[in-house]
Amino acid sequence: MENKRKMMMFCLLLAAISSPVxxxxxxxxxxxxxxxxxxxxxxxxxxxxxxxxxxxxxxxxxxxxxxxxxxxxxxxxxxxxxxxxxxxxxxxxxxxxxxxxxxxxxxxxxxxxxxxxxxxxxxxxxxxxxxxxxxxxxxxxxxxxxxTEPPKPTLIPPKKAIQGHPYTITCSVIHTCPSHIPQLTWSRGTAEEITEVHREIYQGTWEAQSTLTFITEEKDDHKDITCTAEFFGGRKSTEKLTLYVKRTENYNHIIIPAVVGIGTAVIFAGLCIFMLKKYKNRIAELQSQEGTVWNRLSRMSRRIKWQG
Structure with a gap:
């Protein structure tokens, strides 16, 4: 009986090994x-x-x-x-x-x-x-x-937007159809300012990513930037953010008055020096003329004494 049981178990094991399942x-x-x-x-x-x-x-x-x-x-x-x-x-x-x-x-x-x-x-x-x-x-x-509704894009901006500095913002959207990648478009920017990346984040789920880089200007302050994702079949979704631009520090309100003040002081000082120099020259001229008259009077006085 024991031998029969062992033989049966051996046959089952052999069948299991032989089965592709x-x-x-x-x-x-x-x-x-x-x-x-x-x-x-x-x-x-x-x-x-x-x-x-x-x-x-x-x-x-x-x-x-x-x-x-x-x-x-x-x-x-x-x-x-x-x-x-x-x-x-x-x-x-x-x-x-x-x-x-x-x-x-x-x-x-x-x-x-x-x-x-x-x-x-x-x-x-x-x-x-x-x-x-x-x-x-x-x-x-x-x-x-x-x-039923297309996934909305996610916008990842840097912490600050500073006037005159490069500003980079990334738009990404999750999808499950890599054979027809969602098209990401921006409300501004040129082809040279945009780069795109497509990657699988885990099995069957992908991420389309678009990065926009541009130099911020003063006129960009309080302007909206919109990213639109268009999926295969024509479905669309959008996301936007408002750009707040920190202006470059401007010291013109201090520099210009200071330059004007310094310039005025230099001009006034120059005029004063010129007038003082002219006054001194005039005094010297008068003193010179006064000495000449006195000398003439002195010589005339001496001549009168001699003749007397």
Whole structure:
């Protein structure tokens, strides 16, 4: 009896090792939850691995379906096998031969909340192989959180705006459709003053970022700067801030009166020196003339005495 029990356990263990489900021969990574903007688009990140060598893309078939059954397809190479509501709205972005099963869905509707599951099939000579070469990842399905209003951009300004100094402001918006990046536009600025960055912040969620840099002027004070995000499908959202410019310190109200005062003092001093010099010259001239007259009178007096 003990031997039979050991043999049964051995057989179960051997079956588990041989099964692709237990060995993890097929493995997939699919985003579990994504925000979906109605009338816009969503990209579902998906990747899978297989224990065998790299499989040729031509022999692989990727299918996305509802959990209700494999016949509830939202994506298939053959459009006629897709549910009518999804025809023309889904597209496989990834290369199955490289383990990429990423799916794009456009024109999102409020009923497209999912969940949606991925299935991979290995096809040979036009016929399907045994079950070992096909696998549905029903435990790795994605669901959408439906969003009726487009996300508003976030503005990140520096602490201060100083007249005559560079001013940099960043506008960013979160989205889930990297195949159609939201367009960020400013109410001012040229192409040379704007730089853009697009990055994934976590699986399935991306950030579009635009940075505006310009030199602030006095006329910019109390002016509004607006950033507009336009999503695929035409949905738009805006955010704005009011710019307060700190003027450069101006000492003209002190410098100009001081310069005028100093200039006036210099001119007055110059006039005084000129008048004083002229007065001294006149005194000297008069003194010189007075001495000459006195000398003449003195000589005449002496001559009269001699003649007497």
């Amino acid at each position: 237990f060995t993890g021969e097929w493995k997939a990574s699919v985003a579990k939850n994504l925000d979906a903007l109605i009338k816009s688009c969503v990209v579902i990140p998906c990747s899978y691995t297989h224990a065998k060598d790299e499989l040729p893309h031509s022999r692989l078939r990727g299918i996305w379906h509802l959990p209700a059954g494999l016949d509830q397809r939202i994506y298939h190479d053959d459009q006629t096998t897709i549910l009518e509501n999804y025809r023309g709205r889904t597209k496989l972005l990834g290369n199955l031969g490289q383990g990429n099963c990423t799916l794009e869905m456009i024109e999102i509707r409020d009923v497209d909340n999912g969940p949606f599951c991925f299935r991979i099939e290995l096809v040979e000579t036009g016929t399907e192989t045994s079950k070992i070469d096909k696998f549905s990842f029903v435990d790795s399905c994605v669901s959408f959180k439906m969003i």
